Amino acid sequence: MEIAVGMVGGGPGSFIGETHRHALRYDGRFKLQAGAFTRSVETNDEFGETLGIDAARRYGSWRDLLAEEVRRDDGIEAVIIATPNDTHHEIAAAALDAGLHVMCDKPVAVSLRQALDLRDRQRRSGRVFALTHNYTGYAMVRQAREMVRDGALGEIRIVQVEFAQGWASAPLEQSGHKQAEWRMDPVRVGPSAVLMDLGTHAHHLMRFVTGCEVEALCTDLRSFVPGRATNDDAHLLMRLTGGASGQLWASMVANGNGHGLRLRVYGDAGSLAWKQEIPNRLIYRREGEPDQVLSKGNDYLSETSRAASRVGGGHPGGFIEAFANLYREFADAIEASKRGETSADGPWLFPTVDDGVAGLAFVEAAIRSHQDSGNWISLNGEGDT
Ligand code: NAD
Numbered sequence: 398m399e400i401a402v403g404m405v406g407g408g409p410g411s412f413i414g415e416t417h418r419h420a421l422r423y424d425g426r427f428k429l430q431a432g433a434f435t436r437s438v439e440t441n442d443e444f445g446e447t448l449g450i451d452a453a454r455r456y457g458s459w460r461d462l463l464a465e466e467v468r469r470d471d472g473i474e475a476v477i478i479a480t481p482n483d484t485h486h487e488i489a490a491a492a493l494d495a496g497l498h499v500m501c502d503k504p505v506a507v508s509l510r511q512a513l514d515l516r517d518r519q520r521r522s523g524r525v526f527a528l529t530h531n532y533t534g535y536a537m538v539r540q541a542r543e544m545v546r547d548g549a550l551g552e553i554r555i556v557q558v559e560f561a562q563g564w565a566s567a568p569l570e571q572s573g574h575k576q577a578e579w580r581m582d583p584v585r586v587g588p589s590a591v592l593m594d595l596g597t598h599a600h601h602l603m604r605f606v607t608g609c610e611v612e613a614l615c616t617d618l619r620s621f622v623p624g625r626a627t628n629d630d631a632h633l634l635m636r637l638t639g640g641a642s643g644q645l646w647a648s649m650v651a652n653g654n655g656h657g658l659r660l661r662v663y664g665d666a667g668s669l670a671w672k673q674e675i676p677n678r679l680i681y682r683r684e685g686e687p688d689q690v691l692s693k694g695n696d697y698l699s700e701t702s703r704a705a706s707r708v709g710g711g712h713p714g715g716f717i718e719a720f721a722n723l724y725r726e727f728a729d730a731i732e733a734s735k736r737g738e739t740s741a742d743g744p745w746l747f748p749t750v751d752d753g754v755a756g757l758a759f760v761e762a763a764i765r766s767h768q769d770s771g772n773w774i775s776l777n778g779e780g781d782t
Contacts, residue, residue: 531723544699
């Protein structure tokens with residue numbers, strides 16, 4: 398039986414809405430039955446029709462969607478949130494309180510306080526909360542995680558992670574660019590555009606693969622584009638649990654860079670390198686030996702990695718498949734919760750509200766360091782359960 402879902406945001410022309418819709422359909426586990434895709438009643442109605450949503454279930458606002466859907470016998474069981482950052486907290490909080498599962502786009506909220514509140518509500522409700530740090534759905538990212546856990550790198554010494562894009566090298570927000578308009582508005586994006594938009598993804602990818610948490614950091618934030626109201630570039634040094642050193646670069650002004658997410662991990666026995674623009678390959682190197690290029694879908698990979706490969710070896714898998722892996726596990730977790738098991742008992746790899754809390758603790762510490770002239774700031778287990 399498909400799980401009925403409703404979507405908030407992700408309207409026509411939105412960046413990430415269509416990806417969510419492809420991903421939720423990928424395994425036939427969900428059916429999109431309701432939506433408040435935009436704030437305009439008319440657009441929402443027209444758009445809902447193109448998606449085959451029943452007229453009665455195309456809502457003028459997310460509040461109406463929640464209120465009406467919980468009254469229906471065939472009402473939705475989960476909400477997908479694909480709106481700008483400043484709305485995530487109130488929508489997710491109301492959805493959890495209404496007893497719905499949540500698939501929320503990142504970052505989970507615009508402050509650590511809001512993120513902690515969502516974590517409390519998730520715990521009280523017992524509902525499943527997934528957060529789309531979707532890069533962790535790639536087969537070769539999962540392979541990298543397994544290799545680190547199996548000791549292929551030995552003790553981790555150095556982590557280099559970067560998410561450097563160039564799309565906002567010009568002041569797009571001043572000429573009505575849809576995505577730039579809210580992303581460069583500190584009220585809507587949160588305390589630092591580059592850290593909220595890209596830094597949280599890089600931070601999560603590093604934690605997912607290495608298992609290392611940030612113990613302390615120092616930060617240099619910049620706003621290169623004249624007139625920009627928020628940061629568009631961030632350089633951080635990090636001290637990580639287990640004694641490793643880390644460096645994170647996030648940028649929206651790396652002129653000419655496309656979607657430059659990249660991770661390199663060096664241990665005392667070997668190293669790994671992965672790039673999201675060539676996602677099906679993982680490079681494994683050991684000093685004095687030839688480089689190994691591991692490719693998605695092959696039998697020599699871990700079971701977890703092979704399970705995340707949706708098309709045969711040699712065929713490229715991409716962004717949608719990685720996203721679909723999170724949706725498949727979200728469906729598994731919802732089914733498990735219906736059987737009375739808690740989502741924490743499952744073998745789920747999707748990011749959760751706890752990862753959202755870690756992300757906001759990281760962002761707020763980074764900003765404190767910057768404001769303190771780039772001095773080292775200790776995270777002191779901020780956001781820990
Ligand atoms: P966007 O501006 O392209 O689209 C936002 C959509 O939400 C629009 O359709 C808008 O009409 C709608 N919307 C805004 N407020 C609403 C409300 N109150 N009720 C209903 N609909 C509303 O933004 P985007 O780039 O798609 O980003 C949306 C979210 O997804 C952000 O939080 C962003 O950080 C995240 N995102 C994640 C990824 C990823 O890889 N996981 C990629 C891009 C964006």
